[in-house]
Amino acid sequence: MRRALELAATPGVPLGPNPRVGCVLLARDGRVVAEGYHRGAGTPHAEVEALAAAGSAARGTTALVTLEPCNHTGRTGPCAEALIEAGVARVVFAQSDPNPTAQGGAARLRAAGLTVESGLLAEESRVLNRIWSRAMELGRPFVTWKFAATLDGRSAAGDGTSRWISSPEARRDTHRLRADADAILVGTGTVIDDDPALTVRDAQDRPLPRQLLRVVMGERDIPAGRRVLDDSAETLHLRTHDPREVLAALWARDARHLFLEGGPTVAAAFLRAGLVDEVVCYLAPMLLGSGRAAVADLGIDTIADARHLEVTDISILEAPDSAPNIRLTLSPEPPATKEQ
Structure with missing residues (x-):
């Protein structure tokens, strides 16, 4: 065996x-x-x-x-x-x-x-088959939310700049994790503001033969010339703000693992709906003091209502030419239940 x-x-x-x-x-x-x-x-x-x-x-x-x-x-x-x-x-x-x-x-x-x-x-x-098995039990794609943040929880500075909060080694690690998923998702705001390619690349920054389905969530049009519209990979624009609709559409396309890389608004939508199964955070040794938070309002007014996460792995990502990042892998508590 x-x-x-x-x-x-x-x-x-x-x-x-x-x-x-x-x-x-x-x-x-x-x-x-x-x-x-x-x-x-x-x-x-x-x-x-x-x-x-x-x-x-x-x-x-x-x-x-x-x-x-x-x-x-x-x-x-x-x-x-x-x-x-x-x-x-x-x-x-x-x-x-x-x-x-x-x-x-x-x-x-x-x-x-x-x-x-x-x-x-x-x-x-x-x-x-951890992720596939859980997706089968849930009846929807397993959702991994990945984000990078400073020690004070900022994903961008006050002027909107965010390159590069994560280190080169953290970015390489992100591509390794992306390669194990079926689809990658951001919101229209991220596409408009950051123009990400949403491709999977190797350590030399070369595209891999197998690319993920690129998913853009939101009702706004995608401006012409954005990189998600190129021929590097297939792109699906879902004109909805409902995470459940997104997951149902992806399940119908045989996607079993969604890699969520959207900004704070998209992340909050999935978290509020109880549709995040795993969190991967790259923590950078820097402080901003202000700027965009890693996640938007979750409707929490008191510490007693805080969303608790179980730490399942801690890794230090080091490289000779950059400050180390800490990768935290976490599981929401309690786990999401099967969608009806």
């Missing part, structure tokens, strides 16, 4: 609507017959890839899979049926499938007479 998890974590696999899954087929004597992993939407699932590699040798094997075999027909057929037809004798999977559309694989396998066991390294499998 650990080998299946290694396969599932193969670098370069695009995310989106599908989880990372690995599969290993074992003969009765413990010999590895074949391996496979899912390579992205529209490609064979891990089980099907391993079965294809094994051919007739799959009969009588044990399949170890990091996620419960699916039981539905989408772009590909149900893996449960593929395992049954190949003559696999036993299936051991780590994590139960949280996707209501695909659930039921274990029951289908048992009904066909296969021995089925579950829960082996389940937590490791869930960690691997």
Whole structure:
């Protein structure tokens, strides 16, 4: 199963609507017959890839899979049926499938007479698919809000300037985090004032082959010539101020992870709606004393009503030519509940 998890974590696999899954087929004597992993939407699932590699040798094997075999027909057929037809004798999977559309694989396998066991390294499998699993439970994209701020909580000076509050190392780290998402969102105000490219770039500032869906939220028109209108990546303009409408539109486009980089107004809208699942803050060792706050009014008048966050990680980002930044990763408390 650990080998299946290694396969599932193969670098370069695009995310989106599908989880990372690995599969290993074992003969009765413990010999590895074949391996496979899912390579992205529209490609064979891990089980099907391993079965294809094994051919007739799959009969009588044990399949170890990091996620419960699916039981539905989408772009590909149900893996449960593929395992049954190949003559696999036993299936051991780590994590139960949280996707209501695909659930039921274990029951289908048992009904066909296969021995089925579950829960082996389940937590490791869930960690691997942490964001996808949570999105499936919520029924909407997982939202990561990222921002950079000074020690006194300012994201821009009084004259509107904000480059560069974050250090070069923090900006490189941001692009690493962006690359794991499906869509990136800002408001129309950020597009008009800052003209961001909203692309994903490597350490040498070169665009990566896979780019996120760029999402602009707001009713104002996007002025001609803004960089989000170029051909570097697809851009979706959603003329709404309602975060729920935004997430529903992105869910329908198979986006499972939204990277929120909008200004304080957009951030406040998502926070007030309880639609932020993770916060990543880059804290710079500087003070402004005035200027734009990192988040707009949340309707909080007393300290007793403060929004509390649980710190899940603290990292110091250092580089020889710049002051270090502190990256805080936080989880809102209590966690957001599933949208109805």
